[in-house]
Amino acid sequence: MKLSRHKITTATWQAAKHFGGTIEPSLIVLHDTASRLDEGSAATYLANNGAKVSVHFVVERDGSLIQQVATNRRANHAGRSDYHGQTGCNGFSIGIEIVNPGRMTAAGHGFARSWFKETFNVETFHIHEVTTDEHGHGWWMDYTPEQIATVTALCTALFAGIPTLTDIRTHWYVSPGRKTDTNPLFPLEAIRAKVLGRDDPADLAAEEQSSRRQGQQLVQIATRGSRLNMRRWPSFNPNVIAAIPDGTAVPVIREGIFAGRPWMRVLWGGQEGWIVADYTAELTKPT
Numbered sequence: 462m463k464l465s466r467h468k469i470t471t472a473t474w475q476a477a478k479h480f481g482g483t484i485e486p487s488l489i490v491l492h493d494t495a496s497r498l499d500e501g502s503a504a505t506y507l508a509n510n511g512a513k514v515s516v517h518f519v520v521e522r523d524g525s526l527i528q529q530v531a532t533n534r535r536a537n538h539a540g541r542s543d544y545h546g547q548t549g550c551n552g553f554s555i556g557i558e559i560v561n562p563g564r565m566t567a568a569g570h571g572f573a574r575s576w577f578k579e580t581f582n583v584e585t586f587h588i589h590e591v592t593t594d595e596h597g598h599g600w601w602m603d604y605t606p607e608q609i610a611t612v613t614a615l616c617t618a619l620f621a622g623i624p625t626l627t628d629i630r631t632h633w634y635v636s637p638g639r640k641t642d643t644n645p646l647f648p649l650e651a652i653r654a655k656v657l658g659r660d661d662p663a664d665l666a667a668e669e670q671s672s673r674r675q676g677q678q679l680v681q682i683a684t685r686g687s688r689l690n691m692r693r694w695p696s697f698n699p700n701v702i703a704a705i706p707d708g709t710a711v712p713v714i715r716e717g718i719f720a721g722r723p724w725m726r727v728l729w730g731g732q733e734g735w736i737v738a739d740y741t742a743e744l745t746k747p748t
């Protein structure tokens with residue numbers, strides 16, 4: 462595996478005690494250690510513990526990387542899990558544990574408390590209070606830029622070297638309701654986009670849920686105001702990329718229903734974007 466051109470601080474080997482037979486990995490599962498931050502603390506536990514837990518890679522806070530199980534051998538990192546109907550992810554995935562304390566609670570005076578009772582300064586450690594559907598409420602510590610760089614470099618190298626790999630997901634994704642790692646601050650989609658070499662996943666989702674326009678290719682912008690927002694994605698998140706003047710005729714590229722509302726992907730001002738179809742009219746033919 463060629464790691465040289467990637468930004469991994471150091472890479473070392475520390476053999477795990479518990480691992481199984483041969484696997485043909487198709488998935489990478491990302492985890493948090495939910496552990497102390499001291500270098501080697503989580504790695505030593507993962508290499509040798511009574512719970513028979515093991516993992517292929519551990520990423521320390523400073524970005525250094527430790528491999529503990531060969532990528533073609535089964536490690537015990539995901540437990541009860543399911544990826545798109547395929548159960549038991551340990552049988553077909555590579556696990557990467559990222560050192561992080563996991564869910565914390567407010568400890569007052571600008572501190573957050575971990576499950577192992579250590580308190581961390583919220584500002585020093587970049588800790589944020591976040592609630593998501595997948596994680597619930599918590600105080601979460603940001604990953605270090607070094608960790609993100611190493612995870613990105615490692616995933617890139619794994620994808621380059623293992624042709625059976627197809628996707629990168631998190632433990633909460635394959636064990637929903639049971640696990641919450643990685644935490645809500647983890648930039649999963651950015652890493653997926655970079656490593657998988659795809660466009661923004663939001664673009665892919667929009668593409669999948671829409672279809673090519675049939676029939677009349679031009680529509681006319683018909684707002685009750687003066688301009689209609691054109692958006693990067695078919696949603697009302699802050700994603701406006703242009704405002705099309707009322708009365709403008711625009712070619713429609715795709716159309717689809719998003720959150721119960723019809724949207725159209727149109728071309729205007731040299732770029733493509735999404736508009737709400739309710740604010741368009743069939744083009745009036747010149748008489």
Ligand SMILES: [Zn+2]
Nearest residue numbers: 492493632642
């Ligand atoms: Zn996990």
